[in-house]
Amino acid sequence: MRRMMNHVALAALIATPLAAAAAQVPVPHFAPAPTPVKAGEITLSTPRSRDLPAENWFRDGGYYQVRNVGQATLLPFIPPANLATGEAVIVAPGGGFRGLAIENEGWAVAQALADRGIAAFVLKYRLLPTPTSFDAFRDGVAAAMVGKPSAFPPPADTPDRALEDAAAGLRYVRAHADDYGIDPARVGMMGFSAGAFLTLTTVLKLPPADRPAFIAPIYPRMTARDVPADAPPMFVAIAADDFLMDPSLGLISSWYRAKRPVEFHLYQQAGHGFGLGRPGTSTAGWFDAFLRWREQNRRLATTPKR
Secondary structure, rough: OOHHHHHHHHHHOOOOOOHHHHHHHOOOOOOOOOOOOOOOOOOOOOOOOOOEEEEEEEEEEEEEEEEEOOOOEEEEEOOOOOOOOEEEEEEEEEOOOOOOOOOOHHHHHHHHHHHHEEEEEEEEEEOOOOOOOOOHHHHHHHHHHHOOOOOOOOOOOOHHHHHHHHHHHHHHHEEEEEEHHHOHHHHEEEOOOHHHHOOOOHHOOOOOHOOOOOOEEEOOOOOOOOOOOOOOOEEEEEEEOOOOOOOOOOHHHHHHHOOOOOEEEEOOOOOOOOOOOOOHHHHHHHHHHHHHHHHHHHHHHHHOOO
8 A cells, every 4th residue: 555655645736625534545755856967868858847846856655756757858768679569659647737647657667668578768758836945845745735726726627838849859769760760650658646647648638640559558537438430459457446436437438439449447456546557456466467468459550461
């Protein structure tokens, strides 16, 4: 439980006060942390946001998180050549567009993908402002988690700056595909919570040529969408007790009615923010299911039409 509390805390910024109260999640115990050094980080071409305080790193339960991100970057995780499949995934961590659970839903996921031969690029996208004071930030998150109004409420939809960063990340990876041994036609995107919102928005708002080749929104908001007729294949995983779960399964129905490929995994219990899988729950199997789904779709894409 402690391992996952970091993202659940930031996820409370997404929830309505009633949903946050119902979730009964623990009050966060954030602690300031030094800025980690990550060799090979790539600065994207989107402009720096000027309305934020300095970028601020912190930990909860030992896992890095970051807020007030004003400059978008990509961090590559490239598999060894003997394992490489030629596929790539942009990984977008969650955090309510007010922070990023960048270790648990970024670096760890990207490393897991690279270990299985898939090049991965963690997107540190620009966020919306939170208080300069770390104590004010922590107290604001704690208030949201017990159902009180937040001093820095979440946006109603994916901010334009985050979408611009995702588009820039996709463009960068495709433009440098030869450098990384990647097929530019096989660059997908995976996002968690707010990162899942962002992943879906790339399909719903970007021109067809700029969209990911496939998407994997993990614990997204499950409401219906207007799905393009040429939307990419989609893999979704969420727990039944997640506050973003919608019993209508509108997101899945939208893809299905549009006659676009979709695979959906509803786990009995794990709450929100289970990352690569919450110990003691069946969510530990979603990542392997995703890999099998990608392999199936890769075979289908290369099978000659009769």
